[in-house]
Structure formats: C-alpha cells, structure tokens
Amino acid sequence: MKYGFIGLGNMATAIIKGMVQNNHFTAADILGFNRSFDKTKNLVDTYQITGCTTLEEVMKADVIILAVQPQSFAELLPKVNEHLFPNQTVISIAAGKSINYLEANLSKATTIIRVMPNINAIVGASTTCFSASKNATNEAKEMVITLFQTIGSIVELPEEQFTIFSAIAGASPAFSYMYIDTLARAAVRAGMDKKQALQIASSAVLGSAKMVMESHEHPWELVDQVCSPGGTTIEGVTSLQNDQFESTIFDAVNAVIKKDHSLA
Ligand SMILES: NC(=O)c1ccc[n+]([C@@H]2O[C@H](COP(=O)([O-])OP(=O)(O)OC[C@H]3O[C@@H](n4cnc5c(N)ncnc54)[C@H](OP(=O)(O)O)[C@@H]3O)[C@@H](O)[C@H]2O)c1
Numbered sequence: 595m596k597y598g599f600i601g602l603g604n605m606a607t608a609i610i611k612g613m614v615q616n617n618h619f620t621a622a623d624i625l626g627f628n629r630s631f632d633k634t635k636n637l638v639d640t641y642q643i644t645g646c647t648t649l650e651e652v653m654k655a656d657v658i659i660l661a662v663q664p665q666s667f668a669e670l671l672p673k674v675n676e677h678l679f680p681n682q683t684v685i686s687i688a689a690g691k692s693i694n695y696l697e698a699n700l701s702k703a704t705t706i707i708r709v710m711p712n713i714n715a716i717v718g719a720s721t722t723c724f725s726a727s728k729n730a731t732n733e734a735k736e737m738v739i740t741l742f743q744t745i746g747s748i749v750e751l752p753e754e755q756f757t758i759f760s761a762i763a764g765a766s767p768a769f770s771y772m773y774i775d776t777l778a779r780a781a782v783r784a785g786m787d788k789k790q791a792l793q794i795a796s797s798a799v800l801g802s803a804k805m806v807m808e809s810h811e812h813p814w815e816l817v818d819q820v821c822s823p824g825g826t827t828i829e830g831v832t833s834l835q836n837d838q839f840e841s842t843i844f845d846a847v848n849a850v851i852k853k854d855h856s857l858a
Pocket residue numbers: 600601602603604605606627628629630633661662663664666670687688689710711712713
C-alpha cells in the first residue's frame with residue numbers, strides 16, 4: 595500500500611519519521627509532495643521516501659494524507675478532488691476541518707478519516723484521535739490505527755467530541771510543560787540547579803502518568819497512598835486544594851473549548 599503526504603511540514607515530518615522507524619512500513623511506499631521542494635528533498639535525503647514534484651504524482655498513492663494548514667484547504671481540495679480515484683482513502687489531520695466539510699469539498703472521495711494528532715508526535719508520543727466517514731470499512735480504520743500508532747497512541751471518538759479532545763490532548767501538553775517548568779522553578783527557589791530540576795520534574799510527571807495508566811487505580815487512591823498521616827505530601831496537596839487547583843484546570847479546559855467553538 596502506498597501513502598501520499600500532501601504538505602511536508604512539522605506534523606507530516608513527525609509522522610513519516612514514525613512510519614519509517616516501524617517495520618510495518620517501507621520508506622519507498624511513502625510519497626511526499628510539498629509546495630516548496632526543499633522540504634521534500636530533505637525528507638528524501640533523510641528517510642529515503644519517494645519525493646514527488648507534482649500533485650498528480652502524489653495522488654497515485656492508495657492513501658492520501660492532507661497535512662497542509664487548514665487555510666490552504668480551499669485552494670487545495672478542488673485539485674485533490676480532480677485527481678481522486680475510486681477506493682482511495684483520504685486522511686485529514688487539519689484542525690477544525692470537519693468530515694462534513696471534507697465530504698462537501700471532496701465529492702469523489704469514498705472514505706474520509708479525520709485525525710487529530712498532538713505535538714508530542716515529534717518524540718513518538720502523540721495522543722491521537724480519529725473519526726471516520728459513515729461508509730469507512732473496519733479495514734480502513736485498522737490502517738489508520740496502525741499508521742498513527744507509529745507516533746504514539748490513537749483512539750476512535752465521535753466527531754462531536756473532537757473539541758473536548760483538543761482541550762485535554764491538544765492543548766494540555768502546554769499545560770503539562772507549564773506544570774513541569776513550575777515544579778522545576780520551585781526547586782530552583784529552594785536551591786537546585788534548573789537543568790537538573792527540569793530532568794527530575796519531567797521524569798516524575800512521566801512516572802506518575804505511567805502509574806495512572808498501568809496501576810488501574812483511581813488517581814485519588816494514588817494520592818491517598820502517597821500522603822502518609824502527618825507527612826509532608828499531604829501539606830502540599832492541601833495547599834493545592836486551598837489554592838483552587840481543580841477549578842483552575844477546569845477553567846483552562848473550558849477556555850480552550852469556548853475558543854474552539856467560537857472559531858467553528
Ligand atoms: N503542529 C501540530 O502540533 C499539529 C497538531 C494537530 C494537527 N495539526 C495539523 O496538521 C497540519 C499541518 O500542520 P504543521 O504544523 O505540520 O504545519 P506546517 O509545518 O506549516 O506544514 C504545512 C506544510 O504544508 C505545505 N503546503 C501548504 N500548502 C500546500 C499545497 N497547496 N500543496 C503542498 N504543500 C503545501 C507547506 O509548504 P511551504 O513550506 O511551502 O509553506 C508546509 O510545508 C495542519 O492542518 C494542522 O492543523 C498540527
């Protein structure tokens with residue numbers, strides 16, 4: 595099966611890197627086309643993918659991945675539609691472009707899958723979701739799962755939950771980076787070197803996420819386990835609660851959702 599990327603920016607580069615490092619895919623079966631050729635050449639040189647110089651060439655792939663900015667869609671989609679052939683699957687990773695919009699602009703497409711990866715794809719740790727058009731086969735969905743597992747985890751969601759997903763998986767990496775940096779800054783205030791503090795804080799956050807995912811215990815049970823009676827941790831937990839920790843996070847998630855709705 596051949597995979598054709600249109601747009602070879604940050605996100606396509608991360609996905610292609612994940613694919614070529616995975617045994618399931620062959621670099622030569624990955625076709626890439628970008629508006630400016632330097633990015634295509636760079637990926638051909640780095641990963642030995644098949645570089646395309648025209649849209650017609652990349653449209654010969656079985657699976658087309660639209661990885662341009664959403665604002666380029668109006669100009670690009672009529673040209674993509676012109677070259678679509680039966681049984682091709684179209685994947686869009688563009689933020690804010692619904693399946694309805696894609697179906698309306700790609701009348702020749704039989705299967706459309708909307709995918710939302712996140713920035714952590716760059717280190718193979720994206721939290722991704724997808725939603726498929728009504729007639730998508732299980733085979734097509736399996737293909738998408740296999741493809742995006744090369745850059746992390748993927749879950750199928752009803753499209754109406756993409757906004758919520760974009761808050762807790764798309765925007766939350768920024769919140770988590772802030773939390774890690776704040777922990778490290780607090781350590782600096784207490785006398786630790788910043789570089790070392792960052793290393794320790796990020797490792798602790800990574801370990802805690804692993805614990806929540808693998809212990810199958812409720813996060814609050816884990817909190818209780820760390821808080822020994824009369825100990826130090828309960829002081830920090832109480833301080834966070836007194837400072838409205840939960841409602842601060844609720845507000846941040848709601849702010850993202852509100853903005854997303856206003857853009858739609
Ligand atoms: N970055 C993220 O964290 C993230 C997360 C989730 C979803 N996404 C989605 O992923 C898509 C790509 O994002 P990105 O961050 O990779 O953007 P990017 O780095 O700006 O890459 C977009 C690429 O598309 C190329 N391009 C634009 N119009 C084209 C056309 N008509 N034909 C061929 N190539 C064209 C651009 O070429 P030039 O170099 O010539 O400009 C550029 O290399 C967006 O739709 C975004 O919403 C991104």
